[in-house]
Amino acid sequence: MTDTSDSPKVSKTDAEWKETLSAEEYRVTRLAGTExxxxxxxxxxxxxxxxxxxxxxxxxxxxxxxxxxxxxxxxFYEQSEEAxxxxxxxxxxxxxxxxxxCKQCDAHLGHVFNDGPxxxxxxxxxxxxxxxxxxx
Numbered sequence: 001m002t003d004t005s006d007s008p009k010v011s012k013t014d015a016e017w018k019e020t021l022s023a024e025e026y027r028v029t030r031l032a033g034t035e036x037x038x039x040x041x042x043x044x045x046x047x048x049x050x051x052x053x054x055x056x057x058x059x060x061x062x063x064x065x066x067x068x069x070x071x072x073x074x075x076f077y078e079q080s081e082e083a084x085x086x087x088x089x090x091x092x093x094x095x096x097x098x099x100x101x102c103k104q105c106d107a108h109l110g111h112v113f114n115d116g117p118x119x120x121x122x123x124x125x126x127x128x129x130x131x132x133x134x135x136x
Contacts, residue, residue, distance in 0.1 A: 010056040010105035021055065028129045029055050029107040032092075032099070037072025040128025049135040050080070051126075056105040058084040060131060061124065069116070069123050074131070076124040077116045085109065085124070100124060 012020075017030050027033040042051070051061040051074070061076040069075035079085040083103070090099040090111065100109045109130045116123035 012105075017055070022129075025054055025129050028127050029109075032108040033127075034110075035073070035127045035129050040073060042074050042128035042131060042133055043072070045074070045133055047133070047135045049133055051076075051131045051133055053084070053102040053105060053107055053109075054130050054132050055107040056102060057132075058082070058102055058104040060084055060102065060109065061126070063136075067117055069125070071123070071125055073110060073125045074128055075116070076126065077118075077120045077122055079124065087112065100126070102130075 014030070018026055021029065024035070028035055045066075048063050050059050050063070051066075052059050059080045059082045062080050065076040065078045067075055067077060085100050086103040088099045088101060090097045097111045097113075100112050101107060102109060107130055108127075110124065110126040113123045113125060114121055
């Protein structure tokens, strides 16, 4: 895994994304879908390591920042030092939320809320299918 904070953006056509992602990975990461709660394979992962973007490999979160929020998706109180998570206003579904995306490839990751634990008070609520895990 490499530090991608200064790397150029990853840009692929829909056809290219469909070649490299499963149907569910494509639906969530490229079409801003959401996996069903309590179904993601990384929800209960307690190993030490890094969570990286499924689409481009950018480091997103570290296991030290993961916590059990009870919401049904992996939750983190901060992004990694590489700052590969970016934000976008999301007013879909009649709600006001902040969408989180991979800064390197614009993959939809989930949403961030202001109801997390100290020290940040934030809860990055992330779809498991949008990430891979690299154990240390």
